[in-house]
Amino acid sequence: MLAILLKTWVASVVLFSSTNALPSSYTGLPSLLDATAEELALGLENNHFSSVDLVNAYTKRILEVNDTLHVVTEINPDAWKIASELDEERAAGNSRGPLHGLPVLLKNNIATDDLMNNTDGSYALLGAKVPRDATVVAKLRKAGAIILGKANLSQWTNFRSSNSSNGWSSHGGQVYGAYYPGQDPWGSSSGSSVASSLGLAVATLGTETDGSIILPSHQNNVVGIKPTVGLTSRAQVIPVSEHLDTIGPIARTVKDAAYILQAMAGTDQYDNYTSAIPNNGTLPDYVAACTLDALKGKRIGVPRNYIGARTETTAPILDAFESALQILTDAGATIVDNTNYTAYDQFITSGAEIAIVGTDFKANLASYLSSLTVNPNNLTTLADIRAFTQSFPLDEYPDRDTATWDLVLSLNLTTSSPGYWAAHEEAQFLGGPGGILGALESYNLDAVVTPSYISAGISAIIGAPVISVPLGAYPEDTTVRTNPRGDLNLTAPNVPFGISFSAGLWSEVDLIGFAYAFEQRTKVREMVKPVVKPSTELWDVGRK
Ligand SMILES: *[C@@H]1O[C@H](CO)[C@@H](O)[C@H](O)[C@H]1NC(C)=O
Ligand SMILES: *[C@@H]1O[C@H](CO)[C@@H](O)[C@H](O)[C@H]1NC(C)=O
Ligand SMILES: *[C@@H]1O[C@H](CO)[C@@H](O)[C@H](O)[C@H]1NC(C)=O
Ligand SMILES: *[C@@H]1O[C@H](CO)[C@@H](O)[C@H](O)[C@H]1NC(C)=O
Ligand SMILES: *[C@@H]1O[C@H](CO)[C@@H](O)[C@H](O)[C@H]1NC(C)=O
Ligand SMILES: *[C@@H]1O[C@H](CO)[C@@H](O)[C@H](O)[C@H]1NC(C)=O
Ligand SMILES: *[C@@H]1O[C@H](CO)[C@@H](O)[C@H](O)[C@H]1NC(C)=O
Ligand SMILES: *[C@@H]1O[C@H](CO)[C@@H](O)[C@H](O)[C@H]1NC(C)=O
Ligand SMILES: *[C@@H]1O[C@H](CO)[C@@H](O)[C@H](O)[C@H]1NC(C)=O
Ligand SMILES: CC(=O)N[C@H]1CO[C@H](CO)[C@@H](O)[C@@H]1O
Numbered sequence: 001m002l003a004i005l006l007k008t009w010v011a012s013v014v015l016f017s018s019t020n021a022l023p024s025s026y027t028g029l030p031s032l033l034d035a036t037a038e039e040l041a042l043g044l045e046n047n048h049f050s051s052v053d054l055v056n057a058y059t060k061r062i063l064e065v066n067d068t069l070h071v072v073t074e075i076n077p078d079a080w081k082i083a084s085e086l087d088e089e090r091a092a093g094n095s096r097g098p099l100h101g102l103p104v105l106l107k108n109n110i111a112t113d114d115l116m117n118n119t120d121g122s123y124a125l126l127g128a129k130v131p132r133d134a135t136v137v138a139k140l141r142k143a144g145a146i147i148l149g150k151a152n153l154s155q156w157t158n159f160r161s162s163n164s165s166n167g168w169s170s171h172g173g174q175v176y177g178a179y180y181p182g183q184d185p186w187g188s189s190s191g192s193s194v195a196s197s198l199g200l201a202v203a204t205l206g207t208e209t210d211g212s213i214i215l216p217s218h219q220n221n222v223v224g225i226k227p228t229v230g231l232t233s234r235a236q237v238i239p240v241s242e243h244l245d246t247i248g249p250i251a252r253t254v255k256d257a258a259y260i261l262q263a264m265a266g267t268d269q270y271d272n273y274t275s276a277i278p279n280n281g282t283l284p285d286y287v288a289a290c291t292l293d294a295l296k297g298k299r300i301g302v303p304r305n306y307i308g309a310r311t312e313t314t315a316p317i318l319d320a321f322e323s324a325l326q327i328l329t330d331a332g333a334t335i336v337d338n339t340n341y342t343a344y345d346q347f348i349t350s351g352a353e354i355a356i357v358g359t360d361f362k363a364n365l366a367s368y369l370s371s372l373t374v375n376p377n378n379l380t381t382l383a384d385i386r387a388f389t390q391s392f393p394l395d396e397y398p399d400r401d402t403a404t405w406d407l408v409l410s411l412n413l414t415t416s417s418p419g420y421w422a423a424h425e426e427a428q429f430l431g432g433p434g435g436i437l438g439a440l441e442s443y444n445l446d447a448v449v450t451p452s453y454i455s456a457g458i459s460a461i462i463g464a465p466v467i468s469v470p471l472g473a474y475p476e477d478t479t480v481r482t483n484p485r486g487d488l489n490l491t492a493p494n495v496p497f498g499i500s501f502s503a504g505l506w507s508e509v510d511l512i513g514f515a516y517a518f519e520q521r522t523k524v525r526e527m528v529k530p531v532v533k534p535s536t537e538l539w540d541v542g543r544k
Helices: 002-012 037-045 051-069 079-091 135-142 190-197 214-219 254-264 272-276 315-330 344-349 352-371 382-391 403-411 420-431 436-442 452-460 508-522
Strands: 072-075 103-107 146-151 203-208 223-226 246-251 299-302 334-337 447-451 466-473 489-491 496-502
Touching: 037 051, 037 254, 051 072, 051 079, 051 103, 051 146, 072 190, 079 146, 103 190, 135 146, 135 254, 146 190, 190 203, 190 214, 190 246, 203 214, 203 254, 214 223, 214 452, 214 466, 214 496, 223 254, 223 508, 246 254, 254 466, 254 508, 315 334, 315 447, 315 466, 315 496, 315 508, 344 420, 352 382, 352 403, 352 420, 382 403, 420 452, 436 447, 447 452, 447 508, 452 466, 452 496, 466 508, 496 508
Parallel strands: 103 146, 103 203, 299 334, 299 447
Antiparallel strands: 072 146, 203 246, 223 246, 223 466, 447 496, 466 496
């Protein structure tokens, strides 16, 4: 359906100029399924509605889909009080900036020092307390964002079991995508992606070790930015690996994601990886990077050997991808084909990533647990968490096994193990000279472009950024296929897919521009419609 639509429709597309002027059709009350941060900020500034109205509307929307999609695990009991304070600040003429009074949701591994729990989807951590907000949360609050609640996720960010399902956690239930009955939401930022897609907040935060922002964004018709490791602090976020983990925005538009990234990124005394941010920590202007001509004169590579084979399930995506290459060309870019990754064959069989992540997880998890000011079950090590999980009925062990933890514990690696630095060096080579960095340099590229289903891995092992933007959706005649566990519909008609731009470390400002220039020429998100969606709008909750 869309793969074909995209081809024919691009010729007639009308481009909107990016100004802050209200469109002539603006009634003051944008529909929340697609409302942008700028539209909501304008409505607040013009007193068409308040932040309390926004909190009322978004929480009603969350509860409307609670029983069907299990997207949000907790609503912040303080959200109304915070909204009301921010409304007063605004009325007194003090705006904190573009996010003032806008509600956001957090993935349930990003901690807050308030009444909400941070569980990674496990009862093991229910009731635990942290010494302070995660730094990304503190930065968002300072920018005026309202923390509305916690989004469900794949339990332990999908770093537990070989037989679980994307978006399932014992504490939050099974998240479903909204575009087909029983849709696999992908993960592990499942609830964050579905929530952004359905307009349950202005945007959400996700986390990624390898694919956890990009893949669910791709599968749920939203934009995901996976920042360079170190651009966003991981302090007080339940970790997998300090070498790969990063926190990023998931939003309905590239510009909304840019606004959130601008506010959450930056140096932090509690995460020394942030000291690597260039220019002594001064951030580029990610929002200003959103220009229609951002692709003009740029060289964009296509690493065909990384993209892989055409199969029945990849065919619709690859067709849409070929059309997208034409759109990039029309936008002024030069497409350089076959910018292959020279060490790709070694990459796909390499054990370097699990060696690094497995080493980090044991140490980084223990470090997070030791930071807790209240630890109700006294769990201090991975072995403790595993014992809890295996004996706690709602964790569905042994059906949902603990294979990942079993492996990590049996490897028994530390940073002083003989293979550790070798694995680190190997990863740097496979993603670097043998991977994306090598292709960027050899072909003098500004970025590479790939379907999003494949984009995460090569960038993950070197901590490099990726952005995914909606590209299309499966056509109506698609055969329904389930996930390996057999309890979710993974491929089905109307299930969305995305396209990704990737480049070297700290290249977010370029990638955001490329993604914006593509998004504005295609507006795919608006063409793919969810089959389940909440109906509450601002006009249903009253207005000032
Ligand atoms: C969400 O739905 C469940 C039932 O599936 C219900 O027990 C729970 O109270 C609901 N949550 C809220 C916040 O209403
Ligand atoms: C956090 O968990 C505790 C313990 O189950 C519960 O009493 C509390 O209501 C939860 N907080 C929120 C905001 O749901
Ligand atoms: C998957 O889709 C089929 C229809 O194709 C439907 O019968 C089934 O209930 C769906 N699965 C789930 C988990 O809802
Ligand atoms: C960063 O902090 C970690 C743990 O606090 C420490 O082990 C590491 O040496 C530090 N790295 C740098 C570059 O300061
Ligand atoms: C870098 O930033 C720090 C803190 O913001 C400041 O104290 C320092 O002077 C800056 N260094 C340079 C070289 O600008
Ligand atoms: C790049 O990879 C593709 C797909 O594997 C292959 O067909 C092509 O020949 C390769 N091109 C170069 C220049 O290596
Ligand atoms: C945790 O440890 C504390 C102090 O040793 C003890 O009082 C408490 O009963 C323990 N809680 C659990 C659930 O084991
Ligand atoms: C995986 O889960 C499925 C669905 O519950 C179950 O049928 C199967 O036995 C499980 N496999 C293993 C190896 O536990
Ligand atoms: C793990 O390795 C350490 C030494 O590095 C050793 O003391 C310990 O017994 C090992 N544990 C297991 C379960 O093999
Ligand atoms: C806030 C909320 O709706 N939480 C629900 C999430 O899903 C689980 C499992 O279905 C429910 O028990 C929670 O009440």
